[in-house]
Amino acid sequence: MTLLEHFRRQFEYEFWANAEVLRVLAGLSDPPASTRLLAHIIAAQHLWLARLHNHPPRLAVWPDLTLAECATELREGETAWQSYLDGLSDDDLSGDCNYTNSKGEAWKSSVADILTHVGLHSSYHRGQVALEVRRSGSVPAYTDYVHAVRQGFIE
Numbered sequence: 001m002t003l004l005e006h007f008r009r010q011f012e013y014e015f016w017a018n019a020e021v022l023r024v025l026a027g028l029s030d031p032p033a034s035t036r037l038l039a040h041i042i043a044a045q046h047l048w049l050a051r052l053h054n055h056p057p058r059l060a061v062w063p064d065l066t067l068a069e070c071a072t073e074l075r076e077g078e079t080a081w082q083s084y085l086d087g088l089s090d091d092d093l094s095g096d097c098n099y100t101n102s103k104g105e106a107w108k109s110s111v112a113d114i115l116t117h118v119g120l121h122s123s124y125h126r127g128q129v130a131l132e133v134r135r136s137g138s139v140p141a142y143t144d145y146v147h148a149v150r151q152g153f154i155e
Contacts, residue, residue: 004090007115011085012154014119015078017143018042021129022074024141026067034132039065041122042073048118049080051099052111061102 001009021038025031043059050057065073093112100106109117130140148154 002090003093003112004085004088007093007112008085009154010115010119011081013145013148014045014122015074015081016148016153017126017141017145018074018122020141020143021126022067022070024133024139025129026071028133028136028138030136031067032132032136034129035067035070036062036064037125037129037132038067038070039063039073041125042070042077044121045077045081045118046073048114049077049084052084052097052114054097054099 018038018041021041025035025038040062042065043057043061043063046059047057047061059073088111093110093115095111096108097111097114098106098108126141126143130143133140
């Protein structure tokens with residue numbers, strides 16, 4: 001497996017895991033504040049893709065989205081990320097991306113580091129969502145990577 005194939009698989013997991021979180025939150029009669037965390041995960045994914053394309057972000061870093069809006073943004077993000085990943089070569093992963101963060105600071109990161117960050121950032125916040133859902137007395141989404149592989153949710 002090449003590094004690019006690895007990232008494509010990681011993003012396949014991302015799409016599945018985020019959809020699982022959305023599914024669980026949508027099934028709760030009174031979702032906890034974790035909807036805001038899911039919206040942040042989605043916005044961050046859009047933000048990093050915009051940075052990779054050298055475009056301005058179209059969502060705030062912490063947007064106020066409904067679950068229906070989260071669903072729409074997840075679908076749009078998945079399509080956009082798949083298109084981006086399909087256009088990459090293994091050599092592109094070592095390329096640099098110059099961007100300005102939300103504090104106005106200029107930075108440069110490799111494409112591979114950004115792709116890694118997107119997945120780790122989402123996992124971190126999905127864990128926070130799970131904790132909030134559990135604290136509210138409900139059962140959180142089971143989004144373990146190996147579970148997704150074993151069950152055939154990702155190839």
